[in-house]
Amino acid sequence: MATSSTNTSGAQKQIDRLADSAHGAIDRASDIAERLGDKTDELWGMKDDYVGSARDYVKQNPLMALGIALAAGYLFGKITSGR
Numbered sequence: 001m002a003t004s005s006t007n008t009s010g011a012q013k014q015i016d017r018l019a020d021s022a023h024g025a026i027d028r029a030s031d032i033a034e035r036l037g038d039k040t041d042e043l044w045g046m047k048d049d050y051v052g053s054a055r056d057y058v059k060q061n062p063l064m065a066l067g068i069a070l071a072a073g074y075l076f077g078k079i080t081s082g083r
Helices: 002-060 062-081
Strands: none
Touching (some): 002 062
16 A cells, blocks of 8 residues: 555655646746737837827928838839849
8 A cells, every 4th residue: 555655645746846837837928928918018109109200201201201102112113023
């Protein structure tokens, strides 16, 4: 009977180690998810700032913005057409 008790005790220790390891992994994943959520909010704010700046630039310099758009379109067309 001592062998059965020893096997059970060893298995329980292994289960406890695995459970502790799983809890640690879950805690780390939760921390990462929280940080990603914070970064996502920050990036959305940056996007809004960038769009606002671009909108203001186009309003102040419509011909320059049109020229830049045409040049970018031309270059993009050359690059993607392979010619």
